Amino acid sequence: MNEMIRKKAKIREKTYLAPDIYRYSFLTDLCSGAEPGQFVMIYPVNGARLLGRPLCIADVSGEDNDSGRADDPGHYFDIVFRVVGGGTEEISGYNPGDELYIEGPLGHGYPFDxxxxxxxxxxxxxxxxxxxxxxxxxxxxxxxxxxxxxxxxxxxxxxxxxxxxxxxxxxxxxxxxxxxxxxxxxxxxxxxxxxxxxxxxxxxxxxxxxxxxxxxxxxxxxxxxxxxxxxxLEERMACGLGVCLGCVAKTTEKDAHSGVKNARVCTEGPVFCAETVDI
Ligand SMILES: Cc1cc2nc3c(=O)[nH]c(=O)nc-3n(C[C@H](O)[C@H](O)[C@H](O)COP(=O)(O)OP(=O)(O)OC[C@H]3O[C@@H](n4cnc5c(N)ncnc54)[C@H](O)[C@@H]3O)c2cc1C
Ligand code: FES
The missing domain is CATH 3.40.50.80 (Nucleotide-binding domain of ferredoxin-NADP reductase (FNR) module)
Structure with a gap:
């Protein structure tokens, strides 16, 4: 698993995909070592909303990953999101050149060995x-x-x-x-x-x-x-780092460490083998 870091990243491209659905491309090497299924926390600049918003990594270019796009050989990664509330509404108001704080890559992705x-x-x-x-x-x-x-x-x-x-x-x-x-x-x-x-x-x-x-x-x-x-799995998240226990999902087996049938979606997930979660 690659190291998680928090960085300011500039929006290089914003694409309208459908009503309330946008694709953003961020100019940064933050996710160069990311695995599919991992996510980032995006922090709206508006100080009234302190919590990050978790969004999946949709595409990565540079170093380990290469999107194959001919237009830009540099480091960037993409997110695609729907506006559902205040946080995503604020994020949707930014434009190319604007910067946001981004933490990641986070969580465990899809196994594909x-x-x-x-x-x-x-x-x-x-x-x-x-x-x-x-x-x-x-x-x-x-x-x-x-x-x-x-x-x-x-x-x-x-x-x-x-x-x-x-x-x-x-x-x-x-x-x-x-x-x-x-x-x-x-x-x-x-x-x-x-x-x-x-x-x-x-x-x-x-x-x-x-x-x-x-x-x-x-x-x-x-x-x-x-x-x-x-x-x-998607759960509402606060810290995204396994600390607040705000994102637990029910599992079918007890966790050896805590002795309860719980797993934190942000750190043990978000990807789980279906038979291990009680959904
Ligand atoms: C690991 C992970 C990856 C995600 N990836 C994507 C993605 O790639 N694209 C995308 O559009 N969305 C994704 N989401 C959902 C996204 O994080 C939420 O839509 C966003 O945080 C809502 O923030 P808000 O401030 O706009 O809405 P809020 O005002 O916080 O909430 C508005 C409404 O959305 C619901 N909601 C908020 N957060 C979640 C959540 N995590 N899961 C389900 N419902 C929620 C609330 O219950 C409420 O009804 C992901 C969530 C997780 C946990
Ligand atoms: S969001 Fe805090 S433990 Fe998962």
């Missing part, structure tokens, strides 16, 4: 704002294409107004990408599991990120299909 992915049919399931961390994973996996048998991304959206954001980025990596919408206005009607079943795609290994009900359904689906699932 040869032993985990070798010989597997891999499916990535991204519900809404779950897609960003999987995009970073997709780019990493495509650097080891010989290790797995197949790789498919299924991205679920509420409706067509979400502009199937990031779907073209997944497609651009060469991965088979399937889209679903809850109302059927684009792609397959239904959720990501409906789309997976309708497409008849075999999954031995699942990586999933999205709302909790979706992750519970993924856990059930994986158990029935005999697949292994790694899911990225």
């Amino acid at each position: 040869e032993k985990t992915i070798g010989g597997k049919n891999i499916v990535m399931l991204g519900g809404g704002l779950g897609a960003p961390s999987l995009l970073f994973l997709a780019k990493k996996l495509m650097k080891a294409p010989s290790a797995f048998v197949s790789l498919t991304a299924v991205l679920g959206y509420r409706d067509r107004s979400m502009n199937h954001f990031l779907a073209s980025d997944f497609g651009g990596t060469g991965i088979k990408t399937i889209i679903s919408t809850d109302d059927g206005s684009e792609g397959i009607r239904g959720n990501v599991i409906d789309a997976l079943e309708e497409s008849g795609i075999k999954a031995d290994l699942i990586y999933a990120c999205g709302p909790l009900p979706m992750l519970s359904a993924v856990k059930r689906y994986a158990k029935e299909a005999g697949a292994t699932a790694y899911i990225s």
Whole structure:
């Protein structure tokens, strides 16, 4: 695991993806050694809001990671976020050239070593704002294409107004990408599991990120299909460093250290093997 640090970073690019959804690219080497599934805490400059906001790392360029974008060979990393409250509202008001404090990379990401992915049919399931961390994973996996048998991304959206954001980025990596919408206005009607079943795609290994009900359904689906699932959980976070215990998730086994069935999402997660968490 790489060292976590806090730095001021400049926004190099801001892209509007869909109503209330933005992609920011930060000019910094902060996340050069980051793993897919890790996140950063972004600190709004507004002093009234002291807590950082956790956001997944969606793409990284420089040193260990290289996004493959031809336009900028320098160090940067991307986030994609939806405006849901005061913190993300404030972050959405910044523009290229503005600076924010960023802490990271934080947490444990998706395992994707040869032993985990070798010989597997891999499916990535991204519900809404779950897609960003999987995009970073997709780019990493495509650097080891010989290790797995197949790789498919299924991205679920509420409706067509979400502009199937990031779907073209997944497609651009060469991965088979399937889209679903809850109302059927684009792609397959239904959720990501409906789309997976309708497409008849075999999954031995699942990586999933999205709302909790979706992750519970993924856990059930994986158990029935005999697949292994790694899911990225979201909990409200305060410190992001394992200190405040504000982000605990229920686990199926007792923690050897604390003797309780709890795990801190910010440090033990956010990615967990689905069968180890009680969701
Ligand atoms: C590890 C991790 C990675 C995340 N990655 C992303 C990402 O890549 N893109 C993205 O858009 N969002 C992501 N989130 C969620 C994001 O952190 C919250 O939406 C954000 O902190 C809300 O801050 P706010 O001040 O705008 O909203 P608040 O005013 O704090 O809350 C507004 C509403 O959002 C809900 N909310 C706030 N925080 C969370 C949370 N952590 N999980 C679920 N609901 C929440 C509140 O209950 C409330 O209903 C991630 C969360 C975690 C824990
Ligand atoms: S956010 Fe403080 S322990 Fe996880």
